[in-house]
Amino acid sequence: MVKRSRIVAFLLIVVVFAGLMGGTTNNILKDIKLGLDLQGGFEVLYKVEPIDGKKINADILNSTAQALDKRINVLGVSEPSIQIEGKDRIRVQLAGITDQNKARELLSTEANLSFRDVNDKKLMDGSDLVQGGAEQVFDEYGKPSVSLKLKNAEKFKDVTTEVLGNPLVIWLDYEEGDSYAEEATKADPKFLSNPMVSSVLNTDTVSITGNFTIEEAKTLAELLDAGALPVKLTEVYSTSVGAQFGDQALKETVFAGIVGVGLVFLFMLFYYRLPGLIAVITLSIFVYLNLLVIDLINGVLTLPGIAALILGVGMAVDANIITYERIKDELKVGKTLKSAYQAGNKNSISTIIDANLTTILASVILFAYGTSSVRGFATLLIVSILVSFITAVYGTRLLLGLIVNSKAFNKRPSWFGVNKKDIKHIGENYDTLTLPTKFDRIDFVKYKNVFFGISSVLVVVGIIVIAVFRLNLGIDFAAGSRVEISSEKPLTTEAVQADMDALGITADDITISGENNDRAAIRIKGDMSQSKVAELKTTLHDKYGSDPNVSTVSPTVGKELAKNAFYAIILASLGIILYVTIRFEIYMALAAIIALLHDAFFIIVIFSFTRLEVDITFIAAVLTIVGYSINDTIVTFDRIRENLVKKKRITTAKEIKDIINTSIRQTFTRSLNTVLTVVICVIALLIFGSESIRNFSLALLIGLIGGAYSSIFIASQLWFVWKKKELKKKGVLITVKEKRVSSDEPQV
Numbered sequence: 001m002v003k004r005s006r007i008v009a010f011l012l013i014v015v016v017f018a019g020l021m022g023g024t025t026n027n028i029l030k031d032i033k034l035g036l037d038l039q040g041g042f043e044v045l046y047k048v049e050p051i052d053g054k055k056i057n058a059d060i061l062n063s064t065a066q067a068l069d070k071r072i073n074v075l076g077v078s079e080p081s082i083q084i085e086g087k088d089r090i091r092v093q094l095a096g097i098t099d100q101n102k103a104r105e106l107l108s109t110e111a112n113l114s115f116r117d118v119n120d121k122k123l124m125d126g127s128d129l130v131q132g133g134a135e136q137v138f139d140e141y142g143k144p145s146v147s148l149k150l151k152n153a154e155k156f157k158d159v160t161t162e163v164l165g166n167p168l169v170i171w172l173d174y175e176e177g178d179s180y181a182e183e184a185t186k187a188d189p190k191f192l193s194n195p196m197v198s199s200v201l202n203t204d205t206v207s208i209t210g211n212f213t214i215e216e217a218k219t220l221a222e223l224l225d226a227g228a229l230p231v232k233l234t235e236v237y238s239t240s241v242g243a244q245f246g247d248q249a250l251k252e253t254v255f256a257g258i259v260g261v262g263l264v265f266l267f268m269l270f271y272y273r274l275p276g277l278i279a280v281i282t283l284s285i286f287v288y289l290n291l292l293v294i295d296l297i298n299g300v301l302t303l304p305g306i307a308a309l310i311l312g313v314g315m316a317v318d319a320n321i322i323t324y325e326r327i328k329d330e331l332k333v334g335k336t337l338k339s340a341y342q343a344g345n346k347n348s349i350s351t352i353i354d355a356n357l358t359t360i361l362a363s364v365i366l367f368a369y370g371t372s373s374v375r376g377f378a379t380l381l382i383v384s385i386l387v388s389f390i391t392a393v394y395g396t397r398l399l400l401g402l403i404v405n406s407k408a409f410n411k412r413p414s415w416f417g418v419n420k421k422d423i424k425h426i427g428e429n430y431d432t433l434t435l436p437t438k439f440d441r442i443d444f445v446k447y448k449n450v451f452f453g454i455s456s457v458l459v460v461v462g463i464i465v466i467a468v469f470r471l472n473l474g475i476d477f478a479a480g481s482r483v484e485i486s487s488e489k490p491l492t493t494e495a496v497q498a499d500m501d502a503l504g505i506t507a508d509d510i511t512i513s514g515e516n517n518d519r520a521a522i523r524i525k526g527d528m529s530q531s532k533v534a535e536l537k538t539t540l541h542d543k544y545g546s547d548p549n550v551s552t553v554s555p556t557v558g559k560e561l562a563k564n565a566f567y568a569i570i571l572a573s574l575g576i577i578l579y580v581t582i583r584f585e586i587y588m589a590l591a592a593i594i595a596l597l598h599d600a601f602f603i604i605v606i607f608s609f610t611r612l613e614v615d616i617t618f619i620a621a622v623l624t625i626v627g628y629s630i631n632d633t634i635v636t637f638d639r640i641r642e643n644l645v646k647k648k649r650i651t652t653a654k655e656i657k658d659i660i661n662t663s664i665r666q667t668f669t670r671s672l673n674t675v676l677t678v679v680i681c682v683i684a685l686l687i688f689g690s691e692s693i694r695n696f697s698l699a700l701l702i703g704l705i706g707g708a709y710s711s712i713f714i715a716s717q718l719w720f721v722w723k724k725k726e727l728k729k730k731g732v733l734i735t736v737k738e739k740r741v742s743s744d745e746p747q748v
Contacts, residue, residue, distance in 0.1 A: 006406035010399055014281060021288045028288075028295050033079060034095065035302030035376065037692070038250045040243030040547070041095035042103050045557070046233040048088045051110070056088045056231065063230055065090055070226040071106050074219070075099075081300070089236075095300070100240045100547065101534040106219065108235060108530065109173060111228045115159060116169045118180050123159045123168075126228045128152065134224040136217045139209050144217035146208040148224070153204040160201045167194040170208055172220075192220075235530065236554040240537070242547030244486055249303055249690035257310045260684030261287070264317055264677050271673070272324050274415040278399045279320040279392075286316050286384075286391040293383050304377035304617060307685060307693055311624070311700070312384025314678030318355065318631065319392035321677070323348045324417070325670040331418045333435055334426035341404045345397055351638040352393060354583055355631040356385050361579060362572045362627025366620060369568040371561070374620045381624070431646070439665040445657045448717035455598060455714060462605035469608045474523070474615035475551060477565075479558035480508070481524040481533075484549035484692075485540060490517040499543070500524075503536055513691060528552060565619040572626045573597065580630075584637055587726075591718040592633045595710035599629045603702045612695050621699035628678070629707025632671045633715045639663040640716065644735040651732050653724045660716050668712070675708045 036043055048056050048064060061084050072080045072094065081093035097103050115124040133149025150156050160168065169180050170193045183189035193210045212220070265283070268276035290309055294301055327344030335343065360382055367378035409415050413423060424430045475482045485496065493510050500507045500522065509523040528536070533550055540548045553561075573593055580589035600622050607614055640663040650656060682704060686697040727733050 002408045003406045006402045007408060010402040010406075013399065013402075017281075017285055021284070025288060025291070028291050031295050032291065033298070033300045034246075034250070035300045035305070036093060036095040036239075036246065037241050037303045038246045038301065038306075039096045040241050040246040041093065041097050042100045042240045043091070043093045043238065044104065044107065044235055045085070045089060045091045045237035046108070047236050047556075048090060049232045049234055051112075051230075051232045060230060061088075061090065064233075067227055067229050068092060068107060071223065074222040074226060075103055075106065077103075090233075096243075098243070101537055102219070104238070104530055104534065106223060108233050109223060109229075110232060111223050111226065112173050113224060113228070114171045114174050116171060116174070116180070117163050118166050118169065120169075120174075120178070120180055122174075123162065124155065126224070128155060129224065131227070132225050134221040136214065136221045137207070139207060143209065144212045144214045145210070146212075146217050146221045146224070148206050148208065150204045150206060153202055156204070156206065157200055157202040160197050160199075163197050164200060166197065168197050169194045235552070237552065237557045238533075239549070239551035240547070241549050242486070244546040245484065245549050245692075248486075249692060252688060252690045253303060253306045253310075253685070253693070256684045256688035257306060257681075259688055260310055260681035261313050263680045263684065264313060267677065267680065268317060268320070272320075272417045274403065274409065275320070275324045275327070275396075275400060275417070278396055278403070279317060279324075281399065282320070282391040282395040283313055283316055285395060286387055287313065289387045289391065290380070290384055293387065294380070299379070300376065301380075302376045303690055303693055304374065304620065304696070305380045307689070307696065308377045308380040308384060310681045310685060311678065312381065312388060314681040315359065315385065315628070316388030316392050317677045318674040319348075319352045319388060320396055321670050321673045322351055322355075322635065323393075323396065325667075325673075328416065328418050329435060329666065331413055331416065332422050332424060333430040334424045334428065337404055337410050337413070337416070341400065347642070349393070351635055352389070354634045354638065356389055358576055358579060358630050358634065359624075359627035360385050361575045362623050365568050365572045365575065366623045369564040369571075370620065371616055374616055377617075377620055435666070437665040437668070439668050442665065443661060444664045444712065445660050445717060445720055448713075448720065451713040451717060455710075459598075459601065462601060465605050466608045469611065471604070471608050471614045472611045474613040474618075475553045475558070476616040477558050477562045477614065478525075479553050479555040480526060481528045481550065481552045483522040483524065483536065483540075483551075485520040485522070485544055486514075486546050486548070487518050487520075487544045491520045492517075493520075496520045496522060499540065503532075503539060505532070505536065519691065527554065561616060565616070568619065568623055569600070569626065572623055576626070576630060580634070580637075584641060587719050587722045588637050588640075591715045591722070592630050592637070594718060595633055595715040596626050596629045596707070598710050598714060599625055599703050599706035602706050603699050606702055607695075607699065612698070615695070617693060617696040618699055621696045621703065624700060625703030625707060629703060629710065632675060632707060632711035635671060635674070636663055636667050636711055636716055637719075639667050640719075648735055649732060650727065650735060653727060656720055656723050656727065656733075660720050664712060664716060671708065671712060675704055679704050 035041075048061060050056055050060075054060070065082050065084060068082055068090065069080070072082075072092070075094070075097060077094045077097050079095075081091075083091045085091055092107060094103055111126070113126040113129065114122050116122050128151055130149040130151055135147050137145055137147045139145045169191050171178070171191045178190060180191065180194070183191055184194070193208045195209065208220070261283070265280045268279045270276070272279065287309070290312065293299075294305075323344055326348045327340050330340035330343045331337065363378045363381045363385070367375050367382070370378055403409065413420060424435070485491065491512055493512060496510050496512075497507060505524060505528070507522050508525045511521045513519045513521065533552065537548060537550060573596070576596070577589045577593050580592050603622055603625065606612075607618065640659060643659045643663050644650070647655065647659065679701065682697055682700045686694060686701060689697060723733070
């Protein structure tokens with residue numbers, strides 16, 4: 001008898017969630033903060049150095065961060081990000097700022113005001129000013145000037161007495177070696193003003209006059225009011241994104257996400273029918289919950305973050321596929337729909353947990369060793385995995401359970417993607433170990449030496465390729481600067497080279513891209529000064545009508561990023577070995593790690609051969625593959641372990657071979673489908689997504705394809721070789737611990 005109440009409950013749950021999502025999604029999207037790569041902005045990492053011989057400590061770092069915050073208030077930036085990193089660094093992110101040149105200058109200026117005589121002797125400094133006493137005014141000639149309120153009129157009287165008949169030189173950020181005598185001969189001297197003192201002044205107000213514009217005078221007054229920095233800030237990394245680049249990146253990547261997720265939905269509906277519909281519902285809830293979590297934790301959504309969300313959809317559907325395939329297997333051996341549903345859920349949960357935890361492990365390491373944008377990617381990837389577990393496991397089981405327990409589909413296996421002719425009678429005593437598959441004719445172990453040989457040859461060729469071509473290291477690792485130009489008209493290498501020559505900049509490499517050759521990427525070796533960066537941005541903006549993207553990395557940071565990338569990959573590999581050893585066994589762990597390092601290696605080889613740029617997002621892609629490519633291997637090993645338990649004792653190598661072949665055949669479809677759903681999302685990112693994450697997407701695609709190959713043709717075969725040696729040594733393999741029966745009776 002059909003239980004209509006279960007179907008009504010199913011529909012009510014769907015309607016409630018649809019109403020909730022429809023009514024709140026727009027508000028959530030409005031509240032989510034966008035990173036500077038999606039709305040334009042400026043990010044800089046400073047090394048904090050002492051100016052008075054004092055050691056940098058937590059108090060000095062905090063006071064410096066507070067001083068920077070005051071300066072940012074002058075810029076009018078809403079919700080800036082100021083983060084103290086390590087023992088001597090501060091990272092500042094200003095999303096949505098329009099005048100990035102002004103921001104750069106305002107942040108790094110120490111604002112140490114000093115009054116000196118013509119021999120550069122300091123007579124007064126910023127400590128003699130009343131806090132907040134600076135303001136922009138006009139002098140007697142109507143020119144913009146800055147009025148300063150002094151704490152002590154008597155001290156100023158003494159100063160003017162000392163320099164009477166000579167200029168009083170007012171400096172901002174006087175440095176050792178600066179000379180008034182030298183600067184006075186220049187058309188644009190470093191000092192702010194040098195008024196002649198013709199009489200003793202007993203006043204608590206002084207004016208700074210000069211060739212200021214109103215904006216310059218106002219900025220100087222605000223800067224002095226904000227106070228001097230207690231330290232010297234040295235820029236070691238910076239990146240700026242033009243608003244046009246950010247807006248375009250957002251539109252392209254969101255469109256790529258819609259295409260990718262839409263195709264995944266269609267695939268699930270076509271292949272899994274009714275369970276596929278439930279997957280579409282839970283995946284929609286998955287996307288909604290991810291956005292809600294970002295909003296609740298006050299997170300910043302970045303370009304890599306959107307990529308992580310899109311990848312998360314592909315990964316979230318894996319849990320559905322693993323569960324659905326197990327249910328299909330149970331239906332095929334003749335079980336009822338309810339029994340198949342229960343057995344499928346029970347047998348798939350450990351695989352889902354193992355697959356998700358390995359990816360979380362890689363994501364945590366990626367967060368620990370990544371930069372700010374990569375950390376954003378890792379954070380959202382972790383959130384996606386946790387949310388997917390809730391929606392794809394508990395959400396799917398709730399909805400699918402209601403459908404199954406309604407009994408409306410007991411006689412309709414085709415609604416679950418199972419053909420009636422493939423269903424065995426329960427009396428035939430088939431189980432998942434003996435269940436025939438479409439791949440029974442394929443002997444995956446027989447040709448192991450062929451697979452090993454192919455991979456070995458490719459590894460040797462890869463080593464030669466890397467030795468000859470090496471890696472085309474981006475500025476993240478090689479240090480230097482990178483400039484990206486967007487133009488309404490087609491660009492040429494010669495024209496861009498001419499622009500650089502006119503600015504006196506030596507371009508190491510120029511790459512033209514875009515559908516209409518309307519984008520150019522320029523790599524520049526060596527450091528560019530702040531003034532040169534400002535000149536470059538102004539010149540290119542005037543010529544092309546939009547702000548270029550400019551990133552600079554110091555050699556120190558480049559070396560640190562390279563070192564951290566190496567540590568991250570090593571730690572991720574060791575962590576996975578440890579986890580798989582605990583959950584499975586050491587031979588499976590070693591086989592899995594060799595397979596995933598095999599995948600990562602070929603990503604590096606292809607990037608070397610094609611001369612694609614290797615940057616920090618490339619490392620993020622490699623670590624994502626390290627975490628994700630093991631998923632398929634774990635799915636296969638989990639089935640091998642299950643089938644081993646059913647055998648209990650193994651005495652011949654053929655038994656091991658048969659178990660591996662059977663396990664690969666049984667998981668072959670789900671291995672392909674789990675990879676396919678993520679590949680669909682990655683291809684959508686690659687074709688339709690922002691160009692700035694194109695290399696990242698390509699690295700993921702290579703790794704995913706390599707991961708499918710290695711999990712099917714390398715990992716299990718390696719395990720077979722080692723297990724066969726163990727069998728030869730021991731004579732028999734016990735796969736289930738036999739309980740020893742204790743008795744007082746004599747044993748014979």
